[in-house]
Amino acid sequence: MTVDRLPGLPSAVTICEVGPRDGLQNESALVPAAVKVELVERLADAGHTVIETTSLVRPDRVPQLADAEEVLRRLDRRPGVRYPVLVPNQRGLARALDFGVTDIAVFASATEGFARANLNRSVGESLELFAPVVARAREAGLNVRGYLSMCWGDPWQGEVSLRQVIAIATRLFNLGCTELSLGDTIGVATPGRVVALLDGLVAADVPLGRIAVHFHDTYGQALANTLAALQRGVTTVDASAGGLGGCPFAKSATGNLATEDLLWQLDGLGIHTGVDLTKLAETSAWLAGHLGRPSPSRTLRALTGA
Template sequence: MTVDTLPGLPSAVTICEVGPRDGLQNESAVVPAAVKAEFVERLADAGHTVIETTSMVHPKWVPQLADAEEVLRLVERRPGVRYPVLVPNARGLARALDLGATDIAVFAAATESFAKANLNRTVSESLEMFAPVVARAREAGLGVRGYLSMCWGDPWAGTVPLPQVTAVATRLFALGCTELSLGDTIGVATPGRVVALLDALVAAGIPLARIAVHFHDTYGQGLANTLAALHHGVTTVDASAGGLGGCPYAKSATGNLATEDLLWQLNGLGIHTGVDLAKLAETSVWLAGHLGRPSPSRALRALSGAG
């Protein structure tokens, strides 16, 4: 690949690989725990240093991840690799701690409609629920990633006003989160709106170094939005191997930004990630075989000759 850099971009980017949790939770078929564990280990082999591994959400709500404890026991955790686990409440945190988790994530919403659909609570009630969870996790020395969904659009409420997102984001961050991941859950953001929100959050006191972006590719804007965020100083990007995922509570949400598509762009810009694109592509093709369908990642299809 020919490398041509652009001014104003970071020299290195951390990819938070969300395929094992955010990706697989939206699959209709339940993937065996042994396959999930191998998926995580293959991602580590490819060079990923942050791999969101599973979720402690009740199996009634996300049956695809009902085997979370088994998966965590099967995964051979490596030095230098972080394996965040999504926890919904204090009970989920206790389970994660018992299994040796060193990083967790909590999942909040910027809109009342999605907080109700996803958490069956108001935004304020959900933040009150997360407060002791984050505090306990930080006391135990865990990293805490705070997801904020519906940052740019909501399937029920439409466009989400920037002041509303900023207000919820600052409250979530103030709980003690070590990182805040901004989610474009239904994929409606465009680069200008991405930059506007980043400016608003920085003005509200949230450092860019603590902000990650999580784009969906519903309208084909994932890479454009990522590039805008990188130009603005963001250095952590969420992506999903093979473009797996969506959102079980927002039916208009299609897959996450594919890690292969992201890597093709970052490699071409000379931005270091530590992830081997060829090894990752092999992993995504392998997983697609277990899922019984091809990956939606365009870069992966080109690399594998699948079309």
Template sequence: MAEYGTIGLAGLPTRVTICEVGPRDGLQNESAVLPAEVKVEFIERLVAAGHTVVESTSFVHPKWVPQLADAEEVLDRVRRVAGVRYPVLVPNERGLDRALERGVTDIAVFGSATETFAARNLNRSLDSQLEMFAPVVARARQAGLTVRTYLSMSFGDPWEGEVPIPQVVSVAGRMMALGCSELSLGDTIGVATPGRVVALLEALRAAEIPVERIAVHFHDTYGQALANTLAALSRGVTTVDASAGGLGGCPYAKSATGNLATEDLVWQLDGLGIETGIDLGKLVETSAWMAEQLGRPSPSRVVRAISGG
């Protein structure tokens, strides 16, 4: 990007942390089941490109996410780099047990802002999902782990439609009250637009959830992910989830298409003069390589523009 120059915009942060979700959220939605050695190389390539947070796998039961059935093997084989976090998704206490057995230091739980998605994804109600997460978060924090909470369907739900902002704020507040250290707002089906992003962030601020503890997780179903990210940054958000090559969606919400591509995000941030610590060239090479492993072109516009594939 540097060869085309950088011009910043007022009111944006000087540095953004990208939470790379490709190895977990990306690969879990692929029909292909990749061997563990490919997943390990993917994670290590992402770290070599400059990522400091790489969500590595999930301890969800293999019956539900067979693409990540080799979670233990992947974690055992990844060469850990000092200063890099390798969070994993855990659905319940059994998942936490598996994570603790592998010496994991960062976990994430996956909640819902709507009743229907909680029922379909977790077989729980809004209230009972919190009852399920409470002992997971408590035990994890007692063991010294950081706990992120994903709040899916924060903007829209394919069964319920528009999700009322007060409802999202209420569930978010209750999740954070359990002891979670970070809240990632999920636009699971990609229907958010910038005004709604700003409105939700302002409502969360009014509810005294610090913006420093909020991340955003946008899907690009309607081509709004970058615009929504820029809106979030303008309101003080400094952590953005993205997936290398735009991999992933949500296996339990069929209208959810790919995540925001990390390369597209880095191109925008580089052009704004916002630091990420990520080498775009190395990242593009990694995503082009992963596209070859999956046997299809990368959906990332930047990957296609730079590598031609």
């Protein structure tokens, strides 16, 4: 591939691969634990260094990830690779610590409607729930990612004001999170609004180096939004192998930004990720076979026909 750099872009980007958790949680069919473990190991083989592995939530809430403990038991965790696990509360954190997890994530909302749908709590109540989880995790030496969903819009409220998002984002970050991931859960953001939120957070003393972006491609804006964020200084991008994912608690949330599509862009810009596109495409095509349907990733289809 010909490399043509653009000014103002980072030389390297960390991809947080969210397919095994955020991707598979929205599948209608249950994926066997053995397949999930092989998926994570294939992603590591492809060069991923951050692979969100599973979620220690109640099985009745997300039955697709009810086998989380089995996956963690069977997984061969490699040096140099981080395997974040989503935890909902202190009980989930205790389970994570029992399995030797070194990275966790908590999942908050910028809107009351989604907080109620996802956590059955208000925004304020959910942050109170997470405060001791984050504090205990940090005391144990864990990295803690704070997800903030619905940063640009949600199905109940519509467009979400920047002031509202910045207020909640700073509260979440100040709990002690080591990273803040901004989620465009229903895919309505556009580049100008992405930059405006990033600028607002920097003005509120949240460092760009601690911010990640998590875009969904509902309106075809995920790559454009990613490029805008990179030009502003963000260096961590969430993506899902094969474009899997959505959100079981927000029905208008379609698939995540496909990792293959992201890699095609980053490779063409000469931005280092350490991820091998060919190996990743082979993995996503293999997974599409297990799921029994084609991938929505345009790059994957172009490379493999999957």
